[in-house]
Amino acid sequence: MRVAIVKYNAGNIRSVDYALKRLGVEAVITSDEAVLCAADKVIFPGVGEAETTMNFLRSSGMDVLIKTLRQPVLGICLGMQLMCRHSEEGDVDCLGIFDVDVKRFVSRRHEDKVPHMGWNTLKKTNSELFEGFTKEEFVYFVHSFYVPVNDCTAAVTDYILPFSAALHKDNYYATQFHPEKSGSVGEHILQNFLDL
Numbered sequence: 001m002r003v004a005i006v007k008y009n010a011g012n013i014r015s016v017d018y019a020l021k022r023l024g025v026e027a028v029i030t031s032d033e034a035v036l037c038a039a040d041k042v043i044f045p046g047v048g049e050a051e052t053t054m055n056f057l058r059s060s061g062m063d064v065l066i067k068t069l070r071q072p073v074l075g076i077c078l079g080m081q082l083m084c085r086h087s088e089e090g091d092v093d094c095l096g097i098f099d100v101d102v103k104r105f106v107s108r109r110h111e112d113k114v115p116h117m118g119w120n121t122l123k124k125t126n127s128e129l130f131e132g133f134t135k136e137e138f139v140y141f142v143h144s145f146y147v148p149v150n151d152c153t154a155a156v157t158d159y160i161l162p163f164s165a166a167l168h169k170d171n172y173y174a175t176q177f178h179p180e181k182s183g184s185v186g187e188h189i190l191q192n193f194l195d196l
Contacts, residue, residue: 001194003027004039006066009056010078011047012178019180023191033065041194042069045180046078050102050145051090053082067095072196073172080167080174081145089145097172100150105143105160115144116159120177127154127168129175131192137185139165139177147176 003020005013007029020027020043027043028035036042044066046053057063066073066083075083082094087102094102105114121136146163149156154173155166167174173193179186 001025001041002039003041003043003194004036005029006036006042006044006062006079007031008046008053008060008062009048010045010053012045012077012180015178016043016045016076016180019187019190023187023194025194031060031062033061036065036069040071041196042071042073043076044073044079044083045076046082047142048078049089050078050081050087050094051092053078054087054090054092054094057082057095063095067097070171072193074193075167075172075174076180077143077176077178080176081147083167083172083174084147087145098147098150098152098167098169098174100147100152100164102145102147104145108160112160115142116146117142120157120159120165122155122157122165122177124156125154125166127166127173128196129166129168129173129189129192130155131195132188139175139179139182139185139189141165141177143176
């Protein structure tokens with residue numbers, strides 16, 4: 001199986017690569033259009049800032065490429081947010097794969113810390129990514145912006161308010177949490193993606 005990780009100006013690419021290696025998968029990290037189009041699976045990871053990253057994707061033509069991929073694509077963290085319509089982070093239009101806007105967390109109480117950082121549970125899982133789950137599982141989050149619950153929500157997490165922990169539409173899957181940093185649960189999710 002050919003797995004490609006989208007290479008662009010976002011962090012966290014190496015940790016995704018290492019997580020795949022632990023599953024016995026040698027991925028290629030690339031921005032080459034032909035290699036991405038020929039891959040069986042594509043992972044679009046990301047740690048960074050939405051406006052800067054979208055500007056980079058547009059300047060390289062990657063914005064158009066990602067929207068035309070037909071194989072299973074997994075967006076992670078910023079990758080998921082960039083697949084949405086618009087982000088309040090930098091007030092930027094994004095890829096529009098998911099017809100929903102990314103919002104900034106606003107603390108309601110003193111104990112509401114932003115960013116949302118650490119382990120939290122997945123509820124209402126509704127996607128092949130969570131095949132084999134029998135209870136609410138813990139995964140690792142680090143984010144200051146969130147995607148509201150919508151028609152494409154594939155898992156929900158509560159922090160300040162219920163938000164989309166995962167999305168799914170057609171061949172596009174996405175997680176707000178980091179499966180590559182979520183221990184055995186994250187490995188299970190990555191394996192489910194590879195098995196699609």
